[in-house]
Amino acid sequence: MTQAVGYAAQHSFSRLKPITFERDDPKAREVDIEILYCGVCHSDIHQVKNEWSNTVYPCMPGHEIVGRVTRIGSAVSRHKVGDMVGVGCMVDSCRACEPCRSHEENYCEGPNSWLATYNGPMMPKAKVLTGTNMYGRDNTYGGYSSSIVAPEDFVLKIPAALKPEVAAPILCAGVTTYSPMKHWGVKSGDHVGIIGFGGLGDMAAKIAVAMGARVTIFTRTKEKLEEARRLGAEGVLESDKEAQGKLKASFDFMLSTIPEKHDLNPFMPMLKRDRTIVVVGALEPLAPVNNQERAMHRTSVAGSIIGSIADTQEVLDFCAKHSIGPDIQVIPIQDINHAYKEVLNGDVRFRYVIDMASLKQEEA
C-alpha cells in the first residue's frame, strides 16, 4: 500500500475536497504511475452529481490521466520506470467475452462489463442478477489524485511529440470521437458533420480535418464560428435553418457530441442515404426521432462509447503525427469546483486539465 491524496465528492450535492487514501502496490502485471496531469471531462460532473443514478461515493473522478511510471510489477514488459504513460476510461475488462477477445474491451460483455477508471465496474454487483463482482471492488478512484495503479495492458504510451498535458484529454475526448469515425469508415473527401462544439466537438473536428474530410460544425454559439474556421472547418449555427436547408442530404457521417438530451430531427435530413448519426455525448434518452424521415433515406442513429485500448493508442499516435490536440487550460486542482461551474455555464472553448503538482500543497 502507498499513501495517496486526491479530490473527491462525498455526496451528490457536495463539492470536491481533498482526501487521503491508499493505493495498492502494483501486482505482477501492473504499473504504478505518478500522475502529472488529468483532464476534466463533462462526464466527471455527471458522475459527481449522480446524474446517471449509479454513483458510488466517495467519488474521485478523472479518466484523462498522464503521468510517469514509478514502479512496475515483476511480469511487466510493455512499460518501464520513467516512461510517460496514460490511463483513459478503463482500467480492466473481463478479458474472456467475444468483444474482449476481439480487442474491443469498451464493449465488454462480462458480468460487470469493463472496470471504469473511477466509480468501479460499468455493471455494479447490485445490477447483475447473479450478484457477482469479478473485479472485487465496487468503487475505483480516478485521476484527480497523486498516483494510480493499473494493469499494464490498460496503460497507453504517450508519444514524445505530445506535451503530456495536451495528451491527457485525448485519452477520453480524443478516442470517443476517433473510434466511431474509424468504425464507420470516415475517409478523405467525406463530408463530416460535428454536432456540438465543446471538448468532444473540438477533438472530433480536428481529427476529421486531419483525416482529410470536409468538416461542418454545428454550434449554438456565434463566437465559435470563427473558431471553426480556424480549425479548417465550416461553422453553422444550430439556429440557422437556411444554412441547414442547403446541407440537405450532404453528409457522409455525423457525430453528435452534445452531452445531454437533445433533438436529432433537424439533423436527420442532412444525412446522405444509408448514412449514420452516431451519438457519443449523451448517455440518456434522446428526444423522439421521427421515423418517417429516417425510413425515407434508410438512415440510422447509432451509439458509441469511448474506444478500445488499441483505438486509444492509435488516436494518441494519430494526434502526434498530425500535430493536433485539444485546446487546453491548465488549472490547479484547488480550482476544480469553479471549473465545473464554468463547464456547466456554457461550452468552454478549451478543455480544463489539472496540473497535479498543485496537489503537493494538500499533502503538506
Place this chain on the structure above:
Amino acid sequence: MTQAVGYAAQHSFSRLKPITFERDDPKAREVDIEILYCGVCHSDIHQVKNEWSNTVYPCMPGHEIVGRVTRIGSAVSRHKVGDMVGVGCMVDSCRACEPCRSHEENYCEGPNSWLATYNGPMMPKAKVLTGTNMYGRDNTYGGYSSSIVAPEDFVLKIPAALKPEVAAPILCAGVTTYSPMKHWGVKSGDHVGIIGFGGLGDMAAKIAVAMGARVTIFTRTKEKLEEARRLGAEGVLESDKEAQGKLKASFDFMLSTIPEKHDLNPFMPMLKRDRTIVVVGALEPLAPVNNQERAMHRTSVAGSIIGSIADTQEVLDFCAKHSIGPDIQVIPIQDINHAYKEVLNGDVRFRYVIDMASLKQEEA
C-alpha cells in the same frame, strides 16, 4: 381515356364509397391492367384518415395490386397482353438521381421523390421549395379499382406458382420486410427478431424462416404464440420480461413492424453488439430511445421504406420458390369499411385481399 370505377374517401372522416373516374390510355412505355385483387394495407387506413397530414382527396387507396395486362403501349417490351402482373407502392420515380440510377427508386431524391401508386408524389408540389411537380399530378388513384395504367418498368411479373390473391400483399408487406433483411445481410443461422405480428410481421417471419434464420416473434397476443410455432418460429409475449431477459444480446437483426408509435427500449438490450433494429412499420416519432444502452453495445436504430422494384421482383420469386405467402382473407369491396374496423380493433391474423370481381355490381 377509359371509364373506371373504384372506392374512395372524400374526407378524412368519411367512409370509402364507389366513384367512377377516368384512367389515361397507356403511353408508349405503359401497360393497362385489369385489376383482379388488391391487398388492404394498414397504411391505407392511415392515409384515408389523413394521419400523416398529407392526404389528397378523393383518396383511393390500394398498392398491393395484381391483375392481367389488357393493353400495352407501342414500346412496351417487358409485358404482353394476358400476363399476370403486379403493381406495388410506386408507379414512377425521377429516374435521374443517384438512388434511381442505382435501382433504389424507393429512395428517389428527385424533387418530388417517387410517385406513389395512390395519393400522388411522396413530396407533393406544395412541400417542394421550387413548387415543381415533375409528375404533373398531385393525386393518383390506387388499386381499390377496376384498372390501372403504369410504366412497364414499375410493373412486376407474378410467378405462375403464386396464386394472384396471395401474391398481392407481397407487393407491399413482402418487400417491406424482405428489403431490409437483404440490405442488412440476414443469412442462414442468424437469429432474427420480429417485433409485431400483424400483416408485416407474418411476412417477415415467413421470409426469415425461409432464409434459414432462427426466428423469434414478439407479440402482444397470447393466441398468436401457437401461430408463431406453426411458422417454425418462437413466440414471445411483449409482456413476458423473463423470456426477454434470456434473450439479452442474442439477435443478429431485429425488425419492428408495429404500425404506430412504440417503444424500442425493451428490445435494444436483445441486440448483439454492432447490430441494428430496423423500423419499417411506424412513419412517425417513436418513443425516446435511451442512448446509454445503445452506446454500450454500439447498436443502431434504422428506418427502411418498402423496397426497390428489383427487390419486389426478387421477393415475389423468393416466395414462389419457397412456397410462402401471406395468410389472406378474400373479401368483396363492399366490405372494405368493415375490414378497416377489424384491422384497427386488433392485429388481424390474416391480410385482407379485395376480390375486384365484386366491383362489377357497382358498374351495373
